[in-house]
Every structure is written in C-alpha cells, then in structure tokens.
Amino acid sequence: MKRKIVSAILAAVLVASSLAGCGNSGAGTKNETAEIGQNMESAEDTGTAGSAAEAEESVQDTNPEDINGTVVIWDWDGGTQQKYVDKFNEVYPNVTIEVQDVAWDDYMTKLQTSYVSGMELPDIILGEMAWRGTLFEMNICENLEEAPYYLDRNDMVPSSIPLASDQNGNILGVEMQVTPAGFAYKRDLAVEYLGTDDPEEVGEMIKDWDAFLAVGKQVNEKSGGKVKMMASLGDVLLSVINQNVVDYVDGANVDITEKMSRPLDITMQMRDAGIIGNVEMYSASWYSAYASDEYLFYEAGAWCPPLVIVPNDPQGEGNWAVTMPPEGSFNLGGTTLSIYKDSKNKEAAWAYLQFIYFSEQGGSYMYDLTGNYSCYQPYYSSGYSPMEKEGPVDKFFGGQSLVKYYVEEAAPNAGTVSQTKYDAIINDVFQALTPKFMSDTSIDSAKALELFKEEVALKAPDAKIQ
Structure with a gap:
C-alpha cells in the first residue's frame, strides 16, 4: 500500500x-x-x-x-x-x-x-x-x-x-x-464496450500495452469520450514501474534511465491518446471513481478487493471481476x-x-x-x-475465485526484485511528479525522465544518477 x-x-x-x-x-x-x-x-x-x-x-x-x-x-x-x-x-x-x-x-x-x-x-x-x-x-x-x-x-x-x-x-x-496485482473492472461496462465480461477474454484483449492503447481508443470513440480506461495517469505509471523489474542500483550508481524510461514512454502514450482520466491518484475523487461508470480498469493488488473496492463501491456486488494486466502481473x-x-x-x-x-x-x-x-x-x-x-x-466479484487468480495465475507471473533504499525515493518522486505530468501535456517522456532524475538526485545527493 x-x-x-x-x-x-x-x-x-x-x-x-x-x-x-x-x-x-x-x-x-x-x-x-x-x-x-x-x-x-x-x-x-x-x-x-x-x-x-x-x-x-x-x-x-x-x-x-x-x-x-x-x-x-x-x-x-x-x-x-x-x-x-x-x-x-x-x-x-x-x-x-x-x-x-x-x-x-x-x-x-x-x-x-x-x-x-x-x-x-x-x-x-x-x-x-x-x-x-x-x-x-x-x-x-x-x-x-x-x-x-x-x-x-x-x-x-x-x-x-x-x-x-x-x-x-x-x-x-x-x-x-x-501481493501480485490484477486489473479489476466493472462487468457491465466490459460487456457494453468490450463485448464480454469473461476475465480470460478481457485479459486477452489487453494482453500488452499496445493492445490496451488500441482498446482504449475504441472505448473512447464508442462512449463519446465518456468512458476512460483508468481514472488516473498514476495508475498507468505505477503499474509499468512495478512491471519493469530491473537491478537499477549498483552501490552508489542508480540507473534511473533503465528503471524509468519505458514506464514514462508508455504512460505518455496513454495520456496523449486521451484514454486516461484526469483524477489525481489517492485523492477523494480517485476513491469515488470506484463507484462511477466512467472508468473500465483499476489497479488491484491482492489486498485491494476487500480493503478498497468493496468499501468504495458498496452497491457493486456481483459487478466486478479481475484479470491479468497488460504484459503480466506485478507486485503492488x-x-x-x-x-x-x-x-x-x-x-x-x-x-x-x-x-x-x-x-x-x-x-x-x-x-x-x-x-x-x-x-x-x-x-x-x-x-x-x-x-x-x-x-x-468472491460473491462481490460475480463468483470469481480470487484466490485462484492471485495465487495460481498472478503470483507465478509477477516479477519481483530484492529491495533497496532507493525504492522509497522513486515512490516519493512518482507521487510528486505525476500531477505535473497530467496537467502539463508539453512534458514528453524525455523531459519527464530528466525531471525524474533531478528529483531523485535532490533526495539522494550521494547517489550517482544515470
């Protein structure tokens, strides 16, 4: 969390x-x-x-x-x-x-x-x-x-x-x-915009980030811009950061370029395509989004269904499901x-x-x-x-066996890496910069990477940032 x-x-x-x-x-x-x-x-x-x-x-x-x-x-x-x-x-x-x-x-x-x-x-x-x-x-x-x-x-x-x-x-x-993650989604919206609410079929439709982008454009067009793929740009960026499992720390050398380049590239593609909402992650509006009919997918670590989704969408019993994120599970x-x-x-x-x-x-x-x-x-x-x-x-998720998804499907698929003290710094910088990436569309992935390096350098002055 x-x-x-x-x-x-x-x-x-x-x-x-x-x-x-x-x-x-x-x-x-x-x-x-x-x-x-x-x-x-x-x-x-x-x-x-x-x-x-x-x-x-x-x-x-x-x-x-x-x-x-x-x-x-x-x-x-x-x-x-x-x-x-x-x-x-x-x-x-x-x-x-x-x-x-x-x-x-x-x-x-x-x-x-x-x-x-x-x-x-x-x-x-x-x-x-x-x-x-x-x-x-x-x-x-x-x-x-x-x-x-x-x-x-x-x-x-x-x-x-x-x-x-x-x-x-x-x-x-x-x-x-x-603690592997899935992408939770609303079954009724999936049926309306994807043609199915079956977790395996939905997962296949968004099997990688290119497919996710393509589906997002279709949903955006079909809904007249009303329905977005996710509520916040932070949801996309955090997902790809956690998917990008690399040993980016070697002593005092911290390779932010290797850790952040691909996550930022993918995130800016989603932003520029207009398929992601403009909600700030972890804000009151972000929690309210679980009960709305404006967003298809939500990050869902194994702890999210009982602690986040159920309390924030109390009328949603039976209307939820969870599937594999684009390019596989990740730790959350x-x-x-x-x-x-x-x-x-x-x-x-x-x-x-x-x-x-x-x-x-x-x-x-x-x-x-x-x-x-x-x-x-x-x-x-x-x-x-x-x-x-x-x-x-499980009943809240339409009878889907969540333990089978998280333990049998997601956990073996989730890449993880040993912990470093710089992980917390990356998390802090991610939270600080994401609102800026949302509001200032002139920031492309190259500029975003430079901003990320600058912020990490300020918080870790003894590190050699690459």
Whole structure:
C-alpha cells in the first residue's frame, strides 16, 4: 500500500472486515499445532547455524505451552493483527502479544529515531513496501534462514522471496500475504464496450500495452469520450514501474534511465491518446471513481478487493471481476514482518510469525478472518487449502475465485526484485511528479525522465544518477 492510500484504507477496514466473514477456522488441537514449533534454545546454546534438518528433528520436542514471554509489535492496523493474536493464544497461552499502534506516516521516522537514540524497539518490525528497502539496510533485522529460525525459502511462494530479501539475498522477514496485482473492472461496462465480461477474454484483449492503447481508443470513440480506461495517469505509471523489474542500483550508481524510461514512454502514450482520466491518484475523487461508470480498469493488488473496492463501491456486488494486466502481473504493495536483532524474545516472536504467517493452519486463519493469502506455499496443497472454498469477497466479484487468480495465475507471473533504499525515493518522486505530468501535456517522456532524475538526485545527493 502506498503513502496516501493508507488513511482511506484504514477507514475502510471495519467495513471490509465485516464482509470478510469467519467461515471454518480450521482450528486443530494443541498437539497437532505443536508440530510447527521449533526448539530454538538448543540451537542458540550450540552457537551454530545448524540446518533445516536439525530444526525439523527438534520439532517433535517442542510444546507450545513451554514458550513464554511478551512480544511487542508496532502496527498501524492493530485491529486486524489482534484477530490473529487471539487465534495464536489459543495454542500459545503463555506468550503475550502486545500490539502497539504507530501511525503509518510516522512508522519509519519513529523506528530510525528510536534506534539512533538507543530507545527500545519492538520485537517484531513491520516493513511496508514504501520503506522496506530502507529498513533492510539498517541492519537491524534477523536473517530468518539462520539459527535459530531455519526458515526454508522453498516453502515461500516464489514471488515473495525477493520482496523479503535484502540486496545480498538474505531473507529478513516473512510477507504478510501474497501481493501480485490484477486489473479489476466493472462487468457491465466490459460487456457494453468490450463485448464480454469473461476475465480470460478481457485479459486477452489487453494482453500488452499496445493492445490496451488500441482498446482504449475504441472505448473512447464508442462512449463519446465518456468512458476512460483508468481514472488516473498514476495508475498507468505505477503499474509499468512495478512491471519493469530491473537491478537499477549498483552501490552508489542508480540507473534511473533503465528503471524509468519505458514506464514514462508508455504512460505518455496513454495520456496523449486521451484514454486516461484526469483524477489525481489517492485523492477523494480517485476513491469515488470506484463507484462511477466512467472508468473500465483499476489497479488491484491482492489486498485491494476487500480493503478498497468493496468499501468504495458498496452497491457493486456481483459487478466486478479481475484479470491479468497488460504484459503480466506485478507486485503492488505489501508488508513484511521482521524480528529485531536485539530482541530478548526471539523464540516467542518466531513462534508467532511462524504460526500465523508460515504454517498451514495460520494460512487458514488469515484467509477466513481477513481474506489474505498466505505466502506459505505448502498451505495451498494441504487440507487447509482455500482453493475450493468461496472467498470472503468472491460473491462481490460475480463468483470469481480470487484466490485462484492471485495465487495460481498472478503470483507465478509477477516479477519481483530484492529491495533497496532507493525504492522509497522513486515512490516519493512518482507521487510528486505525476500531477505535473497530467496537467502539463508539453512534458514528453524525455523531459519527464530528466525531471525524474533531478528529483531523485535532490533526495539522494550521494547517489550517482544515470
């Protein structure tokens, strides 16, 4: 989720949660759940990294009731986290999870200030996509593949691995959920202007950006200019930026030309063709656009259906669908959970992260309570698998199985790359410049690229901008 989207999303959470439903919690017995614990103390005593096999050998000896302590989490959405905490405590009764509210806008500043001043940090740190690269470069997060955690990257949904990794490939967190994107659309408008509302057929019609442009021109002509392909130029630019997965950072060398040239070229083509609306991204009008009949497509990360689309179009049940974006899926938003390297409660912190975010049973809780899709790959082939279950907002999407789209179609298709501290800078510059690109049509892609370089250079004076 991006900076300006958060306040509206959080305001919508209560509404979305009421629609999510609980369903079958998939709760097991304490003995069954004990199998996902690990004997961390023995690994720490040896002082060695150990192996996944050694960790597996110790699993049977761990009793959840033997793990205790108080784990502090800083979170801007404590209400959702608390739902998971309640389930965790049914199995781990002697671990207290204390969720402390920290505003999204203040999170990274508070974290950096507290660390520099020697103040106490939480045991579990959240890394939202907007600042995750900066967090990982602070060197304060545990490597979860090492002792005493032994996380196995082969158990992660593949697209989530780079998102949870630093530039050296170290996995420093677990992803809250899979975060590939689709393009959501209104079924009635699709039938009227495209001749079909079938997700596969619609996806084929916009299979690449040239096709998207051509369809946009047809829709614009057929509707007399009333219906546009997307509400904001920012929707197009952000999509293509996230699709352009390149290693653009090499030490202090930051290749903005490689990262931004194609996204800006495509975006200016869409603007100049008159097929995109003139709404500023994340503004009140942008949220209102979900309920309008003026726009065909909307960016939709896996978290968007319950948190953004349903609350902003309450009369739209059954009229939505989601399809593959032009040229494939991409990552949109997301949050990791990391363990602070100087935490005094690492065993209890890992017990929580593993139980909720990295186990089959935890995956079922996430899906039933909030509609989130776990990044724990074995969950999808287990007895807890959601693949044949109706999702919390599937009915709103005309009965389409969203979990099948996001996990089976979008996630394998979504390119991702390890996180850097410059990702947040690009996001800030993108948000600052997009309104100018919308209002000043004399800015072509070449001029836009120069403006982008200038802004990044101002925010990263030590970088060598190319």
